[in-house]
Amino acid sequence: MTDAATANPVHDFISRTVTDNPVVLFMKGVPESPQCGFSGLVVQVLDHLGVDFIGVNVLQDASLRDGIKTFSDWPTIPQLYVKGEFVGGADIVKEMFQSGELKPLLIEQGVLAA
Numbered sequence: 001m002t003d004a005a006t007a008n009p010v011h012d013f014i015s016r017t018v019t020d021n022p023v024v025l026f027m028k029g030v031p032e033s034p035q036c037g038f039s040g041l042v043v044q045v046l047d048h049l050g051v052d053f054i055g056v057n058v059l060q061d062a063s064l065r066d067g068i069k070t071f072s073d074w075p076t077i078p079q080l081y082v083k084g085e086f087v088g089g090a091d092i093v094k095e096m097f098q099s100g101e102l103k104p105l106l107i108e109q110g111v112l113a114a
């Protein structure tokens, strides 16, 4: 984390959220009703694998929508975090799922039963 984490309340919120929750998806809309196909795709993958996760709707707050980009140094939404680590956006999650890498990673991280 950069020193910005202590100076930026939005970064503090994000930091706490990804520390307190094992799997966090920063997304547009909520898991039950994604507002963008890219966010919806990641929700579908996580649901398919049976992962428990929380969704954080960046559309509720412009500073959160911007803040998650600077926090992760990643320009787009969705953004998946597992155990406080940034995993990727929709393309990465899709690729990891299709290549069979995602499930073992989630099991290894202890967020999915083997």
Ligand SMILES: N[C@@H](CCC(=O)N[C@@H](CS)C(=O)NCC(=O)O)C(=O)O
Binding pocket: 028, 036, 038, 065, 075, 076, 077, 078, 088, 089, 090, 091, 092
């Ligand atoms: N290729 C991206 C697709 C996601 C994407 O392009 N998101 C755009 C449109 S939803 C975005 O977040 N734009 C900035 C914004 O809306 O704030 C990925 O792998 O996640």
Ligand code: FES
Binding pocket: 028, 035, 036, 037, 038
């Ligand atoms: S909201 Fe338009 S592509 Fe995601």
